[in-house]
Amino acid sequence: MDNNIDFKDLWKKQAISQPDIEDLLERVKQFKKAGVRSIWKTNILLAATSAFMIFVWYYYQPQFISTKIGIILGILAMVIYVGFYNRLLGIYKDSDATRDNHEYLQQLILIRKKQQFIQSAILSWYFVLLMTGICLYMYEYASRMTVLYALLTYGITLLWIGFNWFYLRPKQIQKQKEKIDSLISKFEEVNEQLKS
Template sequence: MQAFDQIQELWQKHEVEVKVSADEMLQQAKREVNGLRLKSALNILGMLASFLVIASVWIFYHFESWTTHLGISITMIAIGVYTLILYRDHRLISKSDYTLHPSEYLSNLKTYQLNRYRLYNSLYWFYTVALSLGIIFYFVEILSYFSTLQKVVAVSLTALWIIFCSTILRKAVIKREKERIALLIEKFERISGQISTPE
């Protein structure tokens, strides 16, 4: 029995070093970077589509109240600014070739990580407040055409949607993206380490 305990102790002390080549890590990182770029591009396209839909509603429908025009203006400005921020971040992760310059890309990725942190924290609340103000001004005229029950349903659903996006959905997105970017940064740090130190 004592021999078994010694073997088990020896086994636990034994560390197996798994070497993954820089090329293999670079291929894994390439897939993840492409996924990150695609997600970023889809976010931008979604924001642009929202902007165009709201602009077409504003152009093709006749609104009588100045509050509706103000509400749509605020909403479009908020979406436009947020889209520009998303585009700036997208360019940051797309401008350098990670296969040729992993250390430069690592630096850009760390900047991207900080930008995303600001986007999902302080900037997100400005965006939410601006959208809420835009919706409130928009609703001044639109809700006048609704019955009392329809007004309650419209306001309730809008408020619940904003609360859901600002709490549960936002936290889930932040957590998933934070883990994804941190893992990618770790891989690029390893790749840079393997490239700089000869095997």
């Protein structure tokens, strides 16, 4: 149809500047460093919190088994969270950029659906474990308080937990869901373009 307009000729006239290959190799290096850094960041956070909890265990020598279980649950919650977070970062390694566009799009959709599932499931587990851990941990110290203070301490904590569970958690899940849903629907739309 391009009998009077030579699109190919126009297309090739686009001005192009080719960056030096050294620039590219420099970017490869930075890219690798950034990957390592992001893994370090989350894992250092985990290590620091765990170290703090172990320090509490060691220094205050808790007597009750509940306190110890509480500490373990808290650490476990974070280990699971960070573990899956690391996996999410690496989730794109599952996608193979050398496949054809049609397969690649289907992969992207699948990965995003997987991500959505992992995120909401893990977030819930994280909250359950952490909150149970905190309640158990507090028991030893609350048992030494007067009834009024103990009730007050648990009351405030439970209120805070409730706020997290009923307000923050669903809100966070919803936010993630909206973001991922819009991506999935866009990819599905592009995939549909191949069928029409």
